[in-house]
Amino acid sequence: MRRGAAGRFAAAVDPLRLAGPVLLAAAWWAMARALPPSLLPPPLAVLRRVAADFLAAPELTYYGLDNASLLGSLLYTVQNVVLAVALGTALGVVGGLLAARIALLRAVIDPMMLTAGTIPILIAAPFLLIWFGVGRGSAVALVVFNVAVVLYLFARRAAANLDPIHEAAARMLGATPAGAVRDVLLPGTVPEILGGLRIALAGAWGLEAIAELLGAQQGIGKVIEVLAGATDVEGIMAALLLLGAVAVVADALAAAAIRRLAPWTTPARLAAA
């Protein structure tokens, strides 16, 4: 469905649409009134907690966290995710496009990647903890692994979906093989690859967080882990809310970047993801 700027604006300020989040907050508040605050704190208390702990959370230092603020922990997590997504994208896209062009490579890598695409990548987390320790490495490796697999599959499929007539026409008009890759294969596959990037990014936050939960020195997942040890539901929800907000913003940024970088993109069908 194509909508003009006016239509988008109308959808953005649709009062019924905007009433949704208010309703969600109201439902949360009503449930919090019925349950003890140690089980479900009201939304305002969680927001206050976010504000209070954002720059400095002295109580976190008691649990041995170096970086005792939500902002600092969040920055650590964001750095890891950005690093891992960049690395994983490079690996996955190059691998996927190469496999699409070289039949032997495809025959060898495809079975592994298709299997890796169905198993939960989380299974690798305990192994990575032993191999890379509890530092940044194991969490980043887990996310890189996941992003690379998703983008390999998307790049591979995008190249396969590309009608060979485009390349044949370019070659007939005198394009060199390298030129055909640059001017046909890359622009032709970028939209679908960027769609895959958004999906991989969405999954990256949860994987990074659970990698930190399983073993890390800092990060928002580590904060959630120590607060879980103290059965501090309010603190956990504050950290989750912040992480969720970052994930929403990152997804919106990625969507905006896709519109700018690949304006010829037909709206990708991300619905199922």
Next chain:
Amino acid sequence: MTARRTAARDRWVTLGVFMALAAAWQALSLVFTAEAQPGEPMVPGWQVLFSRTLLSMSDYFQGGFGIRPISEGGVRSYPAAVLSLLGNSADTLLRLAVGWLAGALAGTLLGLAVSWSAWSRRLVELPAQFLRTLPLLAMVPLFQLWFGSYFIGKVAFVAYGVGVLFFAGVVNAVGNVPQIHIDNARTLGAGQWRLYGSVVLPAILPELRATMLLSLGAAWAAVLGAEYLGAQSGLGYIIVFAQQFAFLDRMFLVALLIVVYTSLSFWAFDRLSAWATRWAPAAG
């Protein structure tokens, strides 16, 4: 080359790749003999995996069938090891299956209820999007505090992860039903219930195939995450428990088993959903 012959060749290549991987692992275990701790090789060869490692699985046996568990003075044995693997697999698979069914049912029903009118659909659009963007795996501790770290806690967590996906998938699929089908049914006198039963439900099934496969992946990740972070049994529990002692061979054996289960479950889901939507023209 015909498509069928290509497919047959690809199957042989796939088999060859996995045989080569298994052989490479064995070669690596012979070359790289470092030990995580005395007697625990970093890269356990197959002869170790299927003898000593398999035997060590009896440590996680909780008793039954007249075999005493290790904790009550039993000795390691192959029957105990196999029963232990079966029992822990059953725990994990039961959590997965019950959670997936509950989540799929609840998500579908809620999605259909919300799709009843265009108003309610607009109302839930943003909250649903937000809940779906919240990183699921980061929420394990929250669910453990709410529902405990026993069966219910894991089932609730899996059900939540699956339910959110199904809810969004159903709302989206109902929105994509061509208006002309609905108008035609209405013109022919169908009421709201009839419309749902004979137009909307069949129309959304093909599009829900993608949601089903996606939710199965989410369910596996959820059940593993929940078992990693606090469980008394299950395959994920064995992996994390073994990790604390750096028993790489045990982790590897159980991880292999999980890979087999997930691959089988995806294959079965794919076949089942293809069969259920076999009447539909090729779509999504």
